[in-house]
Amino acid sequence: MESTLEKVPIYTGRSSPTYILRKNLCMDCSVRGLCCYHSAKFGNNNVITHPCKYLDVDMGLCNIYEERFKINPICLTIEEAITKGQLPKECLYVINNKKYQKRLDIKRR
Numbered sequence: 001m002e003s004t005l006e007k008v009p010i011y012t013g014r015s016s017p018t019y020i021l022r023k024n025l026c027m028d029c030s031v032r033g034l035c036c037y038h039s040a041k042f043g044n045n046n047v048i049t050h051p052c053k054y055l056d057v058d059m060g061l062c063n064i065y066e067e068r069f070k071i072n073p074i075c076l077t078i079e080e081a082i083t084k085g086q087l088p089k090e091c092l093y094v095i096n097n098k099k100y101q102k103r104l105d106i107k108r109r
């Protein structure tokens with residue numbers, strides 16, 4: 001995760017997002033790296049279990065960012081993570097997405 005320009009989905013209440021090109025939001029994120037934890041659904045909660053082995057847990061940064069999709073085939077794009085409900089609700093890509101905010105939350109064990 002670093003500050004580069006990327007295509008970002010913006011939700012304005014319509015079913016599909018509008019995309020704009022803007023700075024990567026991750027460096028301003030209060031829960032940076034929480035999106036890189038594995039999680040499992042228990043009842044109404046999506047409970048985080050352990051971090052991705054490529055995550056620098058202290059910094060909340062990916063150690064293989066530029067090559068993450070090549071090295072780690074289960075690493076998700078932002079769009080895929082949104083669709084699968086894998087992002088924490090504090091994530092800046094979904095914090096204004098009312099539909100997403102109604103989904104299961106990610107909680108620490």
Ligand code: SF4
Pocket residue numbers: 001025026027029030031032033034035036078087088090091092093
């Ligand atoms: S939770 Fe969202 S904004 Fe925060 S680091 Fe992860 S993808 Fe970026």
Ligand code: SF4
Pocket residue numbers: 001035036037052053054055056061062063064065068072075076
């Ligand atoms: S490989 Fe993907 S899931 Fe793992 S730390 Fe990097 S960005 Fe996060």
